[in-house]
Amino acid sequence: MSDRLSRGKLGEDITADYLCKNDFEIVARNYHSRYGEIDIIAKNSEFIAFVEVKARNEKALERPAAAVTSAKRRKIIQTALIFLSEFEYDLQPRFDVCEITIDNRTDVLIELNYIENAFDTEGFL
Structure with missing residues (x-):
């Protein structure tokens, strides 16, 4: 498995743990359709959240969420x-x-930034 794939899996595991600690139940992980994949689908009493996880090492030049492009948002929707x-x-x-x-050397979490309502369907439907 490549470093990118193992970092992604670690990021998804960390996110799933975070969601569970915040009263969400994991409904699905790596849900596939012909359009693409959703990393995590989770629910609580009010929301069903479709969660895109972006994991980077500490030397990345841009915020991880910047990788969730318009095309990626369309596929998720x-x-x-x-x-x-x-x-x-x-x-x-x-x-x-x-x-x-x-952390690139130790695989230890440096930061978790969870963005609720990061995007919506406006302009995509």
């Missing part, structure tokens, strides 16, 4: 629509991004 057509939830959908910064 399309995949979320497919998920919601397959599984019925009476919850408000929300698109979140979790920025994870990891």
Whole structure:
């Protein structure tokens, strides 16, 4: 497994732990559709959150969330629509991004920045 893939998996594990500690239940991880993948789908009593995890090392030049481009947001939204057509939830959908910064040498978490409502469907539907 490449460093990028192992850092991504570690970032997803850290994010899943964070969500569980904040009263969310993990519904799915790495949910695939023909449009793409959603890293984590989680729910609480009010929301179903579609979470994109971006993990970087501490030497990255830009914020991890900057990698969630318009094209990536479109794929996440399309995949979320497919998920919601397959599984019925009476919850408000929300698109979140979790920025994870990891020490390159030790794989220790340096920073977790969880962005609720990082984007919405405006302009995509």
